[in-house]
Amino acid sequence: MFKATIKSLLSRKLRLVLSALAVVLGVMFVSGSFVLTDTLQRSFTDLFSSAFAGVDVSVSPKQEKGKQPEPLTPQAIADVKSVPGVASAVGDVQGSARPIGKNGKVITTSGSPRFGYNWTGTGQEKIRDGKAPQAENEVAVGGFLATTGGFRVGDNIALLTLEPKKTFKITGIYEYAGGRDSLGGELSVAFTEPVAQQLLLGKKDVFSGITVTAAQGTSDDALRDAVAAKLGSGYDVKTGAVLAKEQADQVNEGLKFFNYVLLGFAGIALFVGIFIILNTFSIIVAQRTRELALLRSMGASRGQVIGSVVLEALVIGLIASIVGLAAGIGIGALLAKIFSSVGGTNLQLAGIGVPMSAIISSFAVGMIVTVVAAVMPALRASRIAPVAAMREAATPDRPLTKITITGALVAAAGGASLAFGFNQASLPLIFGGILVAFVGVALLTPILSKPMVSLIGRLLSWSMPGLLGRRNSARNPRRTAITAAALMVGISLITGVSVVLTSATKSIEKLASGQLQTDLIISGEGQMEGQPATFPRDVLTKVEKTDGVKSAFGWSQDGVLQGEDQLFAVAVTDVTALKEMFALKPKSGDITPLRDDQIGLPEDLATEKNWAVGSTITLQLAKGEPRTYTVAFVWAKSQVLQGALVLPESASKEFRSDQIGQAFAQVRPGTNVADVQKRVEPLFADNPEITVQDRSGFVKQTTSQFDTVLLMIQILLALAILIAVLGVINTLALSVIERTRELGLLRAIGMRRAQVMRMITVESVVISVFGAVLGLAVGLALGVSTVQALKDQGISEIGFPWMTMVQYLVVAAFVGVVAAILPAIRAARLNVLDAIAYE
Amino acid sequence: MSASDGVAARAVDVWKSYGSGDAAVTALAGVSVDLEKSRFTAIMGPSGSGKSTLMHCLAGLDDVTRGEVWVGGTKVTGLKDRGLTELRRDKVGFIFQQFNLLPTLTAEENITLPLAIGGRKVDREWFDVVVDTVGLRDRLTHRPTQLSGGQQQRVACARALVSRPEVVFADEPTGNLDSQSGAEVLAFLQRSAREFGQTIVMVTHDPNAASYADRVIFLKDGNIVRELLSPSAEEVLDTMKHLDGVVVPHV
Numbered sequence A: 001m002f003k004a005t006i007k008s009l010l011s012r013k014l015r016l017v018l019s020a021l022a023v024v025l026g027v028m029f030v031s032g033s034f035v036l037t038d039t040l041q042r043s044f045t046d047l048f049s050s051a052f053a054g055v056d057v058s059v060s061p062k063q064e065k066g067k068q069p070e071p072l073t074p075q076a077i078a079d080v081k082s083v084p085g086v087a088s089a090v091g092d093v094q095g096s097a098r099p100i101g102k103n104g105k106v107i108t109t110s111g112s113p114r115f116g117y118n119w120t121g122t123g124q125e126k127i128r129d130g131k132a133p134q135a136e137n138e139v140a141v142g143g144f145l146a147t148t149g150g151f152r153v154g155d156n157i158a159l160l161t162l163e164p165k166k167t168f169k170i171t172g173i174y175e176y177a178g179g180r181d182s183l184g185g186e187l188s189v190a191f192t193e194p195v196a197q198q199l200l201l202g203k204k205d206v207f208s209g210i211t212v213t214a215a216q217g218t219s220d221d222a223l224r225d226a227v228a229a230k231l232g233s234g235y236d237v238k239t240g241a242v243l244a245k246e247q248a249d250q251v252n253e254g255l256k257f258f259n260y261v262l263l264g265f266a267g268i269a270l271f272v273g274i275f276i277i278l279n280t281f282s283i284i285v286a287q288r289t290r291e292l293a294l295l296r297s298m299g300a301s302r303g304q305v306i307g308s309v310v311l312e313a314l315v316i317g318l319i320a321s322i323v324g325l326a327a328g329i330g331i332g333a334l335l336a337k338i339f340s341s342v343g344g345t346n347l348q349l350a351g352i353g354v355p356m357s358a359i360i361s362s363f364a365v366g367m368i369v370t371v372v373a374a375v376m377p378a379l380r381a382s383r384i385a386p387v388a389a390m391r392e393a394a395t396p397d398r399p400l401t402k403i404t405i406t407g408a409l410v411a412a413a414g415g416a417s418l419a420f421g422f423n424q425a426s427l428p429l430i431f432g433g434i435l436v437a438f439v440g441v442a443l444l445t446p447i448l449s450k451p452m453v454s455l456i457g458r459l460l461s462w463s464m465p466g467l468l469g470r471r472n473s474a475r476n477p478r479r480t481a482i483t484a485a486a487l488m489v490g491i492s493l494i495t496g497v498s499v500v501l502t503s504a505t506k507s508i509e510k511l512a513s514g515q516l517q518t519d520l521i522i523s524g525e526g527q528m529e530g531q532p533a534t535f536p537r538d539v540l541t542k543v544e545k546t547d548g549v550k551s552a553f554g555w556s557q558d559g560v561l562q563g564e565d566q567l568f569a570v571a572v573t574d575v576t577a578l579k580e581m582f583a584l585k586p587k588s589g590d591i592t593p594l595r596d597d598q599i600g601l602p603e604d605l606a607t608e609k610n611w612a613v614g615s616t617i618t619l620q621l622a623k624g625e626p627r628t629y630t631v632a633f634v635w636a637k638s639q640v641l642q643g644a645l646v647l648p649e650s651a652s653k654e655f656r657s658d659q660i661g662q663a664f665a666q667v668r669p670g671t672n673v674a675d676v677q678k679r680v681e682p683l684f685a686d687n688p689e690i691t692v693q694d695r696s697g698f699v700k701q702t703t704s705q706f707d708t709v710l711l712m713i714q715i716l717l718a719l720a721i722l723i724a725v726l727g728v729i730n731t732l733a734l735s736v737i738e739r740t741r742e743l744g745l746l747r748a749i750g751m752r753r754a755q756v757m758r759m760i761t762v763e764s765v766v767i768s769v770f771g772a773v774l775g776l777a778v779g780l781a782l783g784v785s786t787v788q789a790l791k792d793q794g795i796s797e798i799g800f801p802w803m804t805m806v807q808y809l810v811v812a813a814f815v816g817v818v819a820a821i822l823p824a825i826r827a828a829r830l831n832v833l834d835a836i837a838y839e
Numbered sequence B: 001m002s003a004s005d006g007v008a009a010r011a012v013d014v015w016k017s018y019g020s021g022d023a024a025v026t027a028l029a030g031v032s033v034d035l036e037k038s039r040f041t042a043i044m045g046p047s048g049s050g051k052s053t054l055m056h057c058l059a060g061l062d063d064v065t066r067g068e069v070w071v072g073g074t075k076v077t078g079l080k081d082r083g084l085t086e087l088r089r090d091k092v093g094f095i096f097q098q099f100n101l102l103p104t105l106t107a108e109e110n111i112t113l114p115l116a117i118g119g120r121k122v123d124r125e126w127f128d129v130v131v132d133t134v135g136l137r138d139r140l141t142h143r144p145t146q147l148s149g150g151q152q153q154r155v156a157c158a159r160a161l162v163s164r165p166e167v168v169f170a171d172e173p174t175g176n177l178d179s180q181s182g183a184e185v186l187a188f189l190q191r192s193a194r195e196f197g198q199t200i201v202m203v204t205h206d207p208n209a210a211s212y213a214d215r216v217i218f219l220k221d222g223n224i225v226r227e228l229l230s231p232s233a234e235e236v237l238d239t240m241k242h243l244d245g246v247v248v249p250h251v
C-alpha cells in the first residue's frame, strides 16, 4: 500500500508538472512579448535620439493635408543663417533611393528605409574607406549597404531614384559613431548635392529640410522660436529632441500593435491551457474523492474543501508564473537578439529590461488562469456526499444532459455575439464571440465524443490492440472531450483563417478570369517607401508599339482631397482601353475619353456623395491649386475598379509622381501571351521593381502574401497546439496509471510490448483526430461566417482549403502518435507481476 | 533434457530469491517437480511459502534465479520477453484471484482475447464446448461489470481454456468467491481435466478446493514437503495441520 501511495503521489507530481507546463508556456508567451517589445521600443528610442544627435533645430516645409510639400529654396537657408544664435544651417536633400544588388535585383530591407541624401560633410557619419563623392557620377555608401550588397570602394552601384536605373562609382564607405554600419538597418547612399537634388527631389537647387545648430549659449527652444519667427508660416520648425521623440513614438506605436497581436496569441495559448489544467484538476479531485470525503465526514466544511483545492491551484499557478516569467525574459531577449542580428535590421539593442507590465501580467495571468481552471473541480469535490464517496471511490458516469444543454446555450450565445460583432464590425464582440463559442463547443464535445470516437476508432481498430485503444478512448467521454477540445481551438482558428484566405484567392481568381479582359498586367512589385514603384511614360508607349500588343493603357495614382475627404484617384492614359479591358458598363453618361476638366466616378461613390453626370467636384491634388471637374460618366458597380476616381491623363502632372504606376495590355487575337510577355519584359530592364505578368501570375502575386499570413498565424498558434499536445500526453499518462492492472493482465495473457504500445497509440490518435475533426468543423463554420460577413468587401466566393485541411488531419494523427510515445513506453515497460498487484 | 512425454510442465532445482545481500528473501529453494499432462494439481502451503512464486516462474511471468523451467517442449528459462510473451499467449492459461477481465470488452471478447491478440482464429466448436461447460451462453454479450464475481471467474476460466494451452495456472481462483460459486468454478476445472484432458495447476488455501484435485503438493519455505494423490478434504486439512512440524531439508 505504501508503495502504491508513493507511486500515485509521484504520478500526480508528473501530471502537475505537465499541466503547470501549460501555464508556464502561456505565461512565457505573455512576458516574452512584453520583454521583446519593451527592448525594441527602448532600442528605437535610442536609435532616433542618436540619429538626431547633431540636430539642434530642424526646418522642414509645412505639411498640408493632401498636398505635397513644396521643397525649400536656398533663400530659406540664407534666412535661417541670418538668425542670431545660429551656428550653422545646412540644407538637407533626402529622398528614396533603392540600390540594385550585384545579382541585378533590388536590395530590400525588412522595414528599414532606403534613401539617398546630399553629402555635406557636416553630418555625424564619417568616411571609413576612400573619400567623399565629388563628381556627378560618384557616391559614398553606408557601411551597412556595403556589407549587405558586397560593395567595395571603386565598385559600381546602380540606383533607382525618381529616375530609372542609373549607375555610379563608389568613392567612399562611411560609418557612424562607434564604428557602426548603420543606425537601424537603413540602406543609405550619399550623392553630391546637385545630383541629390535632381534625383531625389526632381529639381535643381531645392532642399527637403534645414539642419540648424545653435551657437554657444543659445538654447534649442530659443533657437527654434527665433528661426520660426524669422521664416514665418509655411515651415515646420522643431527641435532635434522633439523630432527624435516624434519618430520614436511612431515606430513604438507600431510595436505596441505588434505587442497586442502577440498578446492575443498568448491569450489563445492560455485559453487552451485552461482546458488542460481543468482536466488535470478534475482528475486529481476524482482520485482524491475518498480523501476529500474523509475530510468532509470528519467535519470539514465545503468551503474548506474548496479552499484546499484552490490553494493547491494557487501554489501551482505561482510556481508556473515564476518559471514562465523567467522563460519569457529569456525568449524575449533571444528574439530581440534575432531581430537585431538575423532580421537584417542592424539595430543596436538597448539592454534587455524587464518592464513592470511583464511581471504584473505574468503573475496575474498565471495565477488567475490556474485558479479559474481549478474552481469547477473544487466545487464538484465539495459537493461529494461523504458517505457515498467513502463507499465507492470510482467516479460513476454522470449523465451528460446538463452539460450538453449548457454547451448548446453557450455556443448559441457565442454565435450570436459573433454575428452581432460582424454586423457592427466590432472586433471585441467578434473575438469574444469566438471564445465563448469555443467554450460552448467544448461543453458539447462529451456528447459528440461517443459517436465521433467510435467512428474514428473504427478506422483504426482492425486489430485487437486497436480495438482496445478505441474502447479506452471512449471510456471517459468528458476527459477525452476536453483533451480534444483543447486541440480544437488552435486547429479551428487556423482553418478559419485558411477558409477566408482561400475564399479571397478564389474571388480574385474569378475576377481576373471573368471581368478582367487584359492579358498582361504591369505593376510595381516592391514598395518604394510607402508608394508603389512607377515607370516612365515613354516605356508605356514602347509597350503599345510592341509586336503582338493590340492595345495598352496605364495610369498614375495618388490620393486627392475633396473637402475633408481623402479619395483615391487614377489618371488614365486611355479611357476607351480602360472601358474595354475592365469591362466597364456605363450607369449614366458615356464612357469616352475625358477632357482635361472632366471626371468619371464609380456608382457607389456617386450614390454616397450624391453626385451625378454634370455635377461639379472640386479636388485638391498633391500639387498646385484646387481644380474643378465636371462628372462625365458614372460606371455601374464593378468588382475590378471600385472606389477610385478616373481623372484625365493631364491630372497626373499634379500628382506626387506623374510616372505610370500600373499598366494593362491586350494582345492581338491568336497571339501567344507568353511570347508577347517575353518581348515586353526587356522594356523594363531599367525598372527592376516593375514586373510584367499574365493574369495567373498577377493573381499569384496578389495572393502571395496570403501564404505568409497563414504561415505567421500557424507559427503563432503553434504554442497553443503544443499546449494541447501536452494535454493529450497528460490524459494518456493518466490512463496508463489508472489502467496499470489491466495492462498487467494483458501482458500476462500474452500481449506483446509492441501491441501494448499500439493500443496506447490508437487511443492517442483517436483523441487527436477527434480534436482535429472538431477543429476543422468549427473552423469551417468560423471561416464561412467571416466570408459571409465580408461579402461586401469583395470576397464574393467561398473556397475550402481541402488540401490544407487534410494536412491538418494528418498532422493531428502524427501529433497523436508523438504524444503517445512516452506513455506507451511507460506502459510497455510495466513489470507484469507488479502491475497485476498494483492498487 | 526436455520435458518427456506425459509431462506438461517441469521445474528442475528452481531457486528464486528477491533482493540481495542481507535483505535477500529466498522464495523458492531448489524446487523440482513434474506436472503430468491431463492432471488437476493443487498447490498448498502456508502464506509466504512460495506458491505464487512457483506458479509465476512456471508460467513465464517471472524469471528464476537458478534452475530450469520447462513448459511442454519449450525451455522457459532463458527466453527473452518476446519468447515469454508468446509462451504465455499460446502455451499457458492464467487465472488470477480477481481482476481477470478487461472492463471494456464483453464476456465473449474477453474469452477470445488471447486468440485475438495472437491473431489466431477461434475454433468455434471448442469455444461452444467451453462456453457451455462454464454455463455462460446467455451472458456472452455482457460486460464484466454486469456479471457476478463467480461468473467473472468462470469467464476467466473459459478464457484460459479456449486457446487449448499446455497448462492452465490458477492462483487462488476461488479466493474471492462464496462456497457456491467457488464450487461451480472448481467443478468446471475438474471437468476440463477429466473430460478434455486439460492440465491444470491451482494454488489454494482451501482444503475443500484441494480435494477436487488429482494431486496435492505441499510447499513450505520454498520447498516441496509433502504430496497427496486424490485426497479428501479431511486428509488435506490433516496434512496442513502437521506441516508445521515438518523440517525443511536445506541443501
Ligand SMILES: Nc1ncnc2c1ncn2[C@@H]1O[C@H](COP(=O)(O)OP(=O)(O)OP(=O)(O)O)[C@@H](O)[C@H]1O
Residues within 6 Å of the ligand: B018, B019, B025, B026, B027, B045, B046, B047, B048, B049, B050, B051, B052, B053, B054
Ligand atoms: N516482489 C517481491 N519482492 C520481494 N519479496 C517477495 C516478492 N514477491 C514475493 N516475495 C517473498 O517471497 C516469498 C514467497 O512469496 P509468495 O507470494 O510466493 O508466497 P505465497 O505462498 O503465494 O503466499 P500467499 O499464500 O500469501 O499468497 C514471501 O516471503 C514473499 O515475501
Ligand SMILES: [Mg+2]
Residues within 6 Å of the ligand: B051, B052, B053
Ligand atoms: Mg500467493
